Amino acid sequence: MSAPKEVDPVLEVTNLNVHYDTGHGPAKAVNDVSISLKPGERLGLIGESGSGKTTMATALMRLTRPPGRIASGSVMLDGKDIMAMSARELRETRLRDIALIPQGAMSSLNPVMRLEEQIIDAIVAHTSGMKRAALNARVEELLTNVGLAAEVARRFPHELSGGMKQRAAMAIATSLSPKVIVADEPTSALDVVVQRQVMQTLGRLQDGLGAAVVLIGHDMGLVAQFADRVGVMYAGKIVEIGPVRQMIEAPRHPYTRLLVDSLPGIKVKQALIGIPGLPPPLVNLPPGCSFSPRCPFAFERCKNEVPQPQEVGDRQQAACHLYPEHSALPPMPVGPNDTEAQP
Amino acid sequence: MKALMEVQGLTKRYGGFTALDNVTLSLSDDAPSMTAVAGESGSGKTTLARMMLGFIEPTQGAVLYGGKDVAKMSASEKRQFRREVQPVFQDPFEVFNPFYRIDHVLTTPVKRYRLADTDAKAQSLIEDALKRVGLRPQDTLGRFPHELSGGQRQRVMVARAVLLRPRLIVADEPVSMVDASLRATILDELRTLNRDLGISIVYITHDLTTAFQICDNIVVLYRGTVAEAGAVERVIGDPKHPYSQLLVSSIPLPDLDKVWGADEIPVTEANAARLNNGCQFAPRCPSVMEQCWRAPPPKFVPDTQRLATCFLYDGSAVAPDDDVASVFRPPETARLG
Ligand SMILES: Nc1ncnc2c1ncn2[C@@H]1O[C@H](COP(=O)(O)OP(=O)(O)OP(=O)(O)O)[C@@H](O)[C@H]1O
Ligand SMILES: Nc1ncnc2c1ncn2[C@@H]1O[C@H](COP(=O)(O)OP(=O)(O)OP(=O)(O)O)[C@@H](O)[C@H]1O
Ligand code: SF4
Ligand SMILES: [Mg+2]
Ligand SMILES: [Mg+2]
Numbered sequence: 001m002s003a004p005k006e007v008d009p010v011l012e013v014t015n016l017n018v019h020y021d022t023g024h025g026p027a028k029a030v031n032d033v034s035i036s037l038k039p040g041e042r043l044g045l046i047g048e049s050g051s052g053k054t055t056m057a058t059a060l061m062r063l064t065r066p067p068g069r070i071a072s073g074s075v076m077l078d079g080k081d082i083m084a085m086s087a088r089e090l091r092e093t094r095l096r097d098i099a100l101i102p103q104g105a106m107s108s109l110n111p112v113m114r115l116e117e118q119i120i121d122a123i124v125a126h127t128s129g130m131k132r133a134a135l136n137a138r139v140e141e142l143l144t145n146v147g148l149a150a151e152v153a154r155r156f157p158h159e160l161s162g163g164m165k166q167r168a169a170m171a172i173a174t175s176l177s178p179k180v181i182v183a184d185e186p187t188s189a190l191d192v193v194v195q196r197q198v199m200q201t202l203g204r205l206q207d208g209l210g211a212a213v214v215l216i217g218h219d220m221g222l223v224a225q226f227a228d229r230v231g232v233m234y235a236g237k238i239v240e241i242g243p244v245r246q247m248i249e250a251p252r253h254p255y256t257r258l259l260v261d262s263l264p265g266i267k268v269k270q271a272l273i274g275i276p277g278l279p280p281p282l283v284n285l286p287p288g289c290s291f292s293p294r295c296p297f298a299f300e301r302c303k304n305e306v307p308q309p310q311e312v313g314d315r316q317q318a319a320c321h322l323y324p325e326h327s328a329l330p331p332m333p334v335g336p337n338d339t340e341a342q343p
Numbered sequence: 344m345k346a347l348m349e350v351q352g353l354t355k356r357y358g359g360f361t362a363l364d365n366v367t368l369s370l371s372d373d374a375p376s377m378t379a380v381a382g383e384s385g386s387g388k389t390t391l392a393r394m395m396l397g398f399i400e401p402t403q404g405a406v407l408y409g410g411k412d413v414a415k416m417s418a419s420e421k422r423q424f425r426r427e428v429q430p431v432f433q434d435p436f437e438v439f440n441p442f443y444r445i446d447h448v449l450t451t452p453v454k455r456y457r458l459a460d461t462d463a464k465a466q467s468l469i470e471d472a473l474k475r476v477g478l479r480p481q482d483t484l485g486r487f488p489h490e491l492s493g494g495q496r497q498r499v500m501v502a503r504a505v506l507l508r509p510r511l512i513v514a515d516e517p518v519s520m521v522d523a524s525l526r527a528t529i530l531d532e533l534r535t536l537n538r539d540l541g542i543s544i545v546y547i548t549h550d551l552t553t554a555f556q557i558c559d560n561i562v563v564l565y566r567g568t569v570a571e572a573g574a575v576e577r578v579i580g581d582p583k584h585p586y587s588q589l590l591v592s593s594i595p596l597p598d599l600d601k602v603w604g605a606d607e608i609p610v611t612e613a614n615a616a617r618l619n620n621g622c623q624f625a626p627r628c629p630s631v632m633e634q635c636w637r638a639p640p641p642k643f644v645p646d647t648q649r650l651a652t653c654f655l656y657d658g659s660a661v662a663p664d665d666d667v668a669s670v671f672r673p674p675e676t677a678r679l680g
Pocket of ligand 2: 357361362382383384385386387388389390391549
C-alpha cells in the first residue's frame with residue numbers, strides 16, 4: 001500500500017537522461033525521467049519492448065556501460081546521490097541499499113558454481129568477518145525465504161527449473177536486505193503458475209524487508225497483480241504514472257489506454273488489437289509528442305510541442321496535450337488508425 | 344469426420360521417463376480448426392509438437408497424416424508431408440543463420456519445393472507471403488537477422504510457413520518472446536491465415552488468454568497426460584480439473600477484482616518422477632481423495648464439449664472415445680471478424 005505522503009522518498013530520480021552513442025547520434029533511451037518512491041512502495045514500470053525500461057533499471061544502479069552513458073540527472077538513494085559516489089561507495093551501496101534482479105536473471109547465474117558459493121560470494125563481497133557456519137546459516141535462511149529447500153544450495157544452476165533459478169537470483173539480490181529492489185521482468189520466461197509463485201515470493205521478501213520495489217514488465221497484467229502505482233514508458237519517457245486502479249480504469253494517456261486494451265481477458269472473445277505502428281527511432285524522435293505518429297487523437301499541437309507531465313487526477317500525471325482541456329480521455333475514435341501501416 | 348491428422352495413443356519415453364503418455368487427438372479435415380495445447384513447462388507440449396511434425400518418433404502409438412503413418416511414409420509422401428505441415432518455433436534466433444540475409448529463409452523453400460519457375464514469380468510469392476504477415480518486403484528483404492526485431496523475425500517464420508500454403512501449422516510458443524501489443528498483432532495474423540487460407544493451426548502456448556481469444560478448442564496437458572480438453576469457453580471459461588483451475592486462476596489479469604490470493608501454491612518440479620499409478624496431479628491437488636492415488640482417472644465428461652480426467656467427476660459419463668477431439672466443438676468458421 002502507498003506510504004503516507006509525509007515520509008521521505010527512499011529513491012528520488014530527477015531529470016534522468018541516458019543515451020546510447022550510435023553512429024547516427026545519441027539514442028535517447030531514457031529521456032528526462034523523474035520518479036520518486038516511498039519506503040515499502042511497489043511501483044510497476046511498463047511499456048513496449050525497447051521503451052527504455054532496462055536502460056532505466058541499469059542506470060538506477062549506475063551500471064550503465066558504453067555505448068550507453070548517463071548524460072544527466074540525479075538518482076538520490078536514501079538521501080545520497082548515486083551519481084556522486086566514488087567507485088568504492090558505489091560497490092557498497094549496490095546490493096546493500098539497492099539491488100537489481102536483472103532481466104534474464106536466470107541465465108546470469110554462474111553455471112559452474114554451486115548456488116551456495118554464489119550466494120556466499122555476494123555476501124562476503126560486502127561484509128567481513130562472517131564465519132563459515134554463519135554464512136551457511138544465512139544461505140539456508142535466504143533460500144527458505146524464497147521458498148527453496150536448503151538442499152538446493154548444493155546444486156548447480158542447470159539442476160534447477162526456471163522458476164527455481166529465478167528465485168535463486170532473488171535470494172542473491174536480497175542477501176543484504178536492500179532498501180530498494182529493482183526487478184526487471186522477473187517472470188517473463190515462466191509459465192503462469194510459476195509466475196504467480198515467484199511474484200508471491202517477491203511480495204513476501206519485500207514485506208519482510210520493508211523494501212520498496214520497482215517491478216518492470218511488458219504489460220498491465222502482472223503489474224496489476226503486484227503494484228500500488230504504475231508508470232508507463234514510451235520511447236524513453238514516462239508518459240503517465242498513477243495509482244494502479246486509476247491507470248487501468250481511467251487512464252488519461254492514449255498510449256496507456258491502448259496498452260491496457262492490447263491485453264485481452266477471458267470473459268468475452270474480442271478482436272486482438274495490437275497498437276498500430278511502431279515506436280519511433282530513438283536517435284531521431286519526432287518533434288512534439290513521441291507518440292503522435294501513432295496516436296488516434298493527435299492534433300496540430302502534438303506535432304510541434306513536447307507535452308510536459310501534468311496532474312490529470314488524484315496522484316496521477318500524464319504528458320499529453322489533451323489535458324487540461326479534457327477532464328477524461330475521450331472515447332477512442334472508431335476504426336483502426338491506419339495512417340501508419342505495420343511494417 | 345475425416346481427419347487431417349490423427350494422433351493415436353502417442354507415448355514418448357526418454358529412458359524411464361515418460362514425457363508424453365498415451366495422447367489421442369484428431370484434427371478434423373472438414374473445417375480448418377485452431378487448437379491450443381497448454382500446460383506448464385515440461386508437461387510435454389514440445390514433445391507432442393515434434394512428433395506431430397515427424398521430427399521425433401513415438402515410443403508407442405502413431406501420427407497419421409491423410410491416413411498414413413508418418414513414421415512409415417515413402418520418400419515422396421514424406422516430402423509432401425513436410426510441405427503441408429509446417430512448424431513455427433519459439434526461438435527465432437536459432438532458426439536464422441546470422442551470416443545469411445533474411446531472404447535465404449524464404450528462397451530456400453521456394454527452390455526446394457520448386458514453387459516458382461522464374462525468379463520473378465519467386466519474388467512475388469515471397470513478397471506476397473511477407474505482406475500477409477504484415478511485413479513490408481522492401482524493409483525486410485536484404486536485411487540480416489540482427490537487423491530485425493524479435494517480433495519481426497518471428498513474423499518472417501510465419502511468412503515462410505505461409506509461402507508453402509500448408510494444410511497445418513504447428514506453432515510452438517510463437518509469441519512468447521514478444522510484448523502484448525505485438526503478440527496481439529501476430530496472433531491476429533495467424534487467425535486470418537486460418538480463416539482466409541483454410542490452414543489448420545495447432546497453437547502451443549502457456550498463455551491461456553490468447554488461447555481463449557483465437558482458438559476453438561484446447562488440450563491442457565499435465566505431466567504428459569491430458570488433464571482437461573474441450574471448447575475454450577468451457578475449459579478456460581469454467582475449468583473443471585483442479586489443475587486447469589489453478590492455471591486459470593494464475594493468469595495475471597489486469598483486473599483488480601481478481602487479484603491473486605496470498606496462499607502459497609505447492610511447488611513441483613517438471614522433471615520429478617511421474618507417478619506409476621494414480622492421477623499425476625494428486626501430489627499437488629487441493630481436492631485429492633483416496634482413490635486418486637490408486638488408478639489414473641478416466642476421461643469424464645461432466646457436461647458437454649469438454650472432458651476432465653479427474654475423479655471429482657466420477658459419476659459423470661466417461662468419454663466414449665479415447666480421442667479427446669470427440670468432445671470438441673466444431674470450429675467457428677463464421678466467427679466475428
Ligand atoms: N548497447 C546498445 N546500443 C545501442 N542502443 C541500445 C543498446 N542497448 C539498448 N539500446 C536501445 O535502447 C532502447 C531501450 O532498450 P531497453 O533494453 O532499455 O528496452 P526495454 O524497455 O528494456 O525493452 P525489453 O522490454 O525488450 O526488455 C532500445 O531502443 C534499444 O534498441
Ligand atoms: N531429448 C530428451 N531427453 C530427455 N528428456 C527429455 C528430452 N526432451 C524432453 N525431455 C523431457 O520431457 C519432458 C517434456 O518436455 P517438453 O519439452 O515436451 O515440455 P514442454 O511442455 O514443451 O515445456 P516448455 O513449456 O518448457 O517448453 C520434460 O521433462 C523434458 O525434460
Ligand atoms: S483426480 Fe483427484 S488428484 Fe487428480 S485432479 Fe482430480 S481430485 Fe485432484
Ligand atoms: Mg528490458
Ligand atoms: Mg516446449
